[in-house]
Amino acid sequence: MLISIRKVFFNLKNALLFLGIGVFILTLQLFYLSQYSERLGALKNQHLLINKIINTDLSDPKMASIMINGALSEIELSVKVSGKEAFLDSFINSNEEQASLLRSLVVSSEAFRDNALIWSESLAISEKSSRARMLNARTAYLTDIDRMTDYQIHLIQESIDTAKMIALVVVMAGLLVFLLYRYRLDQIYRDIHKACSVDTDGTRKVIATQEIDFLLKRLRKSSQDSLNPNLLNPLSGLNNEKGLINAFNAKKAGKAGNTVFLALFEIDRYATLINTLSKEDLKNLFNKLGEMFTMYEQPLDVIAHMDDDRLIFLMSRSSKKTAFEECEKIIQSVKESSFTTAQGPIKITLSAGFLLKPPVKTIDEGVQQALQLIENAKENGGNCIVQLRDLSNSYR
Template identity: 70%
Template sequence: MHISIRKVFMNLKIGLLVLGIGVTLLCAQLFHVSQYSERLGALKNQHLLIDKIINTNLNDPKMASILINGALSEIELSVKLSGQEALLDSFVTSNEEQASLLRSLKISSEAFRDNVLIWSESLTISQNSTHTLMMNARSAYLADIDRMMDYQIHIISESIATAKMTAILVFFAGLFIFLFYRQRLNTIYRDLHKACSIDTDGIPKVVSTQEVDFILKRLLRKSSQHSQNPSLIHNLSGLNNVKGLISSFNAKKAGKGGNNVFLALFEIDNYTSLVKTLSDEDMENLFKKIAGILSMYEQPQDVTAHIDEDRFIFLMSRSSKQLAIQEAEQIVASVGESSFNTAQASINITLSGGFLLKPPAKSLDEAIKEAIELIEKAKETGGNRVAQRRERFASTR
């Protein structure tokens, strides 16, 4: 089974996008952890400022006032930093719990600051009583700080655990993408190398990608057409005409081996309206592009031909019916997905197909007539599909 270069690069882009999203999420989580660490640092700083205040010597009132007021301002700022919103708060933390702890912290810090000012401005006689009130407020304030620190440490631990899990997933996703697409890209490179190399031994080149396989088959077909009798070639598409079909089929019958011969007949949908709207040059280009798509699937023992005006025959030698019908469906899908350039605009066309096994006892003309009947059934269901002979009619894409 050939791989598609287009799908490889499309899936690679999707893989890199997913990897980029994972790295972005990991960076956001690490930034989030750093914001929590800043909160924790602000809480720890409040501990230091409290110790600084209660150890201030009041014997020098002016210096004490400067030190205490400066420390109180820093405490007020640190309390604000302790409750500063982080990037992913709504996804990680409980807003109600954090808000409750922050309110309690603000109340106790304000009570402590008020008592500090009373203590620092009190007379020497009343300093003992005001100091006691300040220390009581300090105890309540420290308890709120400790509860807030415990909460911050908890959510930091959770955030780090989430970041670790994300990092592991990103690492293994990146490793998988690297190993998987390294193999795919090596395969593409090998196929391109085979397509560009000079054939010195005549051994058929086996490739793994659809696009390179198509190029090699097309080149092989062009080289073989140069040696064919022009009277056996359809002058518009470059495929076999009716005489060329019979001649090539008879010449290749002996090489079929144990494979069955399947006949796929394709007819252009809405051909009459196309002929009316397109020029002769546009129709010729259209025929050649359909011929190129058929050549993509042609193997050495196969025969392709352009008969009538709008019908193409693909006689394929395959080991199983499933493989043959799958290729016929892929041809219809490839034509439907392709754009055909004309003098007026780019257009899309579709094919209807009839598919059957050609028994050795049945002539080629009889098989073609039966395939035409199948095409009519395919068109009855909307066209752009392949109809095949079964116990009852069925159509597939």
């Protein structure tokens, strides 16, 4: 089955969009982790500031007051950073536990700061009792810091696990997209290369893409149109009887590896059809038929439109089954198609005779035998192909 270049690029854009969304989400998760790290750093800093305050020497009251006031201001700022809402917090995590821990941390930090300030300003007589109250407040404060730290570590671990999963999905999807579309783009490049290359041996170019297959068939049709007008049927632009003989003889040398099959096609109820259509309508009808036939043409094949308005398809194929199935596809395609006329769209069907053309027999002899097969097809209602059974004179 041929692939569509348009579909390949449409799916590639969607795949890249999916990967882009994955990378965007992963980037957001990394920002999220960085904000959690800032919270964790603020909590660690509060530990250091607490130690700095309780170890301050009060022998120099003025210097001690400066150091303690500065540390207390930093603690207040760090508490705010510890409770700062991270990006996506409201979408990913429940804020209830975070809010509860933060309230407890704010209360205990305020208690510690108040007691630290009282201790720093206390007289020598009350220094010990003030310090004891400060240390008690420190214990509650450190407990809240540790609880908040554990919670932040838990959030960081969850975020890391999420980032790992997203990264794994993005990498696997990226690898799959790379392998699949590398293969698809290679197919497209190979088809373009085949379309641009010169046919030197007459072998069939196996095309994988619909668009390039269509272009090659159009090019073949155009090349036929540029042949000697005396060798062409004016209605369809296909070879006439003389053109058939010339083309067959010209390509005969290349048919050594394959068998030649002859398929003769005739429009059902043609006598009635010709009385209702103008010459221009008939020309358009046969032009379209010619285009449909050339869709199945290979380099060593010959298609002709005879003077009696029958179509001949000399097919060079490796097997009888392949040639017969292609003829069936032609008949089915014609049946399913509409043909434009001055009176509106019409439907037609074809009857066909199919046989192996022995090398010792002429094309005319094969045509006469195929005509008998067509008569048999019409007796069966038309719109079918009849073939001569192998090694037998009976019909199928």
